[in-house]
Amino acid sequence: MTHSLYWFTNDLRLSDNALISLAAKQDTALSFVYCVDPQWFKSNHHDCQSMGQHRWQFLAQSLQQLNNTLKDYGQHLVIYHQAAHEVIEHYYHHHNVRTLYCSEQIGYDEQQTLLNVAKNHADLVIKQANTFTLYDNQQLPFTINELPATFSQFRKLIEQTTPTINTLLDPPVYIARPLIAPMPWPTTLPNVSKERTLFAGGEKSATDHLADYFSSANPSTYKETRNALAGIENSTKFSPWLANGCISARQIVNALRNYEHIHGANDSTYWIYFELLWREYFQLYSLRYGNKLFSFAGITKRKPLTSFYPQRFKQWCTGTTPYPIVNACMKQLNKTGYMSNRGRQLVASCLVNELKLDWRFGAAYFEQQLIDYDVASNWGNWQYLAGVGADPRSGRHFNLVKQTQTYDANNQFINHWQGDEVHAIDSLDAADWPLSS
Ligand SMILES: Cc1cc2nc3c(=O)[nH]c(=O)nc-3n(C[C@H](O)[C@H](O)[C@H](O)COP(=O)(O)OP(=O)(O)OC[C@H]3O[C@@H](n4cnc5c(N)ncnc54)[C@H](O)[C@@H]3O)c2cc1C
Numbered sequence: 279m280t281h282s283l284y285w286f287t288n289d290l291r292l293s294d295n296a297l298i299s300l301a302a303k304q305d306t307a308l309s310f311v312y313c314v315d316p317q318w319f320k321s322n323h324h325d326c327q328s329m330g331q332h333r334w335q336f337l338a339q340s341l342q343q344l345n346n347t348l349k350d351y352g353q354h355l356v357i358y359h360q361a362a363h364e365v366i367e368h369y370y371h372h373h374n375v376r377t378l379y380c381s382e383q384i385g386y387d388e389q390q391t392l393l394n395v396a397k398n399h400a401d402l403v404i405k406q407a408n409t410f411t412l413y414d415n416q417q418l419p420f421t422i423n424e425l426p427a428t429f430s431q432f433r434k435l436i437e438q439t440t441p442t443i444n445t446l447l448d449p450p451v452y453i454a455r456p457l458i459a460p461m462p463w464p465t466t467l468p469n470v471s472k473e474r475t476l477f478a479g480g481e482k483s484a485t486d487h488l489a490d491y492f493s494s495a496n497p498s499t500y501k502e503t504r505n506a507l508a509g510i511e512n513s514t515k516f517s518p519w520l521a522n523g524c525i526s527a528r529q530i531v532n533a534l535r536n537y538e539h540i541h542g543a544n545d546s547t548y549w550i551y552f553e554l555l556w557r558e559y560f561q562l563y564s565l566r567y568g569n570k571l572f573s574f575a576g577i578t579k580r581k582p583l584t585s586f587y588p589q590r591f592k593q594w595c596t597g598t599t600p601y602p603i604v605n606a607c608m609k610q611l612n613k614t615g616y617m618s619n620r621g622r623q624l625v626a627s628c629l630v631n632e633l634k635l636d637w638r639f640g641a642a643y644f645e646q647q648l649i650d651y652d653v654a655s656n657w658g659n660w661q662y663l664a665g666v667g668a669d670p671r672s673g674r675h676f677n678l679v680k681q682t683q684t685y686d687a688n689n690q691f692i693n694h695w696q697g698d699e700v701h702a703i704d705s706l707d708a709a710d711w712p713l714s715s
Pocket residue numbers: 504513514515516517518520521550553554555556557558560617618619620622623626644648650651652653655656657659660663
């Protein structure tokens with residue numbers, strides 16, 4: 279008898295999860311797995327890890343909550359500290375798995391893993407559904423290859439054609455029995471810090487936050503407050519849960535429409551949707567451009583006139599540059615795993631324009647640090663800022679003095695994060711790479 283395997287990726291929820299709804303319909307034994315790839319914790323060629331401590335803590339919390347929810351169905355989540363293709367291979371050979379459920383993948387590397395799995399197991403049926411974006415690709419008024427060159431063109435097309443957003447899906451009523459018994463959390467995994475965090479991972483935490491946010495008056499002032507460098511209430515803070523799939527973009531837009539129905543729509547409520555369209559655009563951008571997302575020249579044919587200086591990069595990462603606002607933002611990121619959108623724009627502009635560093639090192643450091651790291655939004659935004667992406671103005675250079683006057687006029691944010699401990703940068707940077715800490 280054959281069995282089925284559900285491989286969770288960034289779809290860590292049961293509500294509004296089209297793939298769970300599909301898997302729940304089948305009645306052969308079903309296993310739920312999550313694969314923590316050992317590679318995520320190893321140093322990469324940007325001398326960063328893919329998965330830093332804050333990201334790991336948020337992910338681990340999300341997995342624990344998911345496991346608890348599955349228990350209500352007589353099910354459980356098995357966590358592996360192993361590459362996904364090896365885990366799938368194991369289930370194929372030892373548990374006769376012939377159906378694999380996996381959400382549609384947006385990242386190039388994840389797509390490659392799935393392609394290789396399919397190539398190596400011709401009789402494995404791979405069932406997929408979109409669980410990550412607002413619109414399914416076939417609902418869009420263009421094919422992926424016809425993705426508009428700029429966000430503005432994309433937004434106008436979406437607003438003119440108003441594709442339907444699928445109705446939200448309830449969590450399943452019944453899920454087939456598990457294939458194997460529960461297994462303990464692998465002892466080889468890095469410890470999960472017990473320190474209190476800004477946000478707790480997991481589907482329940484996400485839906486609690488959604489309810490809290492839309493029961494406040496904050497959505498009606500979002501547009502005026504969203505650029506603030508600090509303050510939980512100033513922007514929605516949905517990003518960490520969205521990135522891990524603890525909540526869907528559709529659930530957020532649904533709650534937004536309900537809020538507008540009760541309290542009225544205004545520029546601010548529109549702007550929340552507008553920002554979610556940015557997220558949507560970058561997801562499609564990743565699908566359209568594949569591994570060009572990680573290329574120095576991006577989607578253009580021009581390589582930026584920047585290079586790599588290890589000491590400067592280290593100063594940027596640790597928040598010890600000559601620029602107080604940048605230092606404060608980087609220290610906030612290092613301590614919390616989060617940084618405001620304005621902060622991200624400023625530190626990225628500084629890395630490229632003031633420090634003259636290769637933008638990919640900045641993107642890799644964000645990948646390690648951000649609890650809301652999302653491959654498409656991160657690398658797409660970095661390309662945009664570095665002038666090798668979808669920006670019609672070919673790059674953004676922010677005036678850090680002016681930005682400080684506008685967003686931190688009283689130096690409150692800088693003082694809070696001790697950003698004014700500034701250090702000059704060496705003009706000559708001949709240190710060995712990688713630097714020892
Ligand atoms: C260099 C750089 C790197 C970034 N890396 C990431 C990343 O890895 N993951 C990530 O989710 N966002 C990333 N962003 C986008 C943005 O900064 C965050 O989504 C936002 O700060 C998250 O906070 P929030 O949920 O309160 O956002 P809000 O302002 O409340 O926006 C609502 C939602 O819209 C989406 N959104 C808003 N702005 C953007 C944007 N510019 N691009 C894509 N989606 C957007 C997010 O899903 C966000 O949760 C990056 C931006 C820059 C400039």
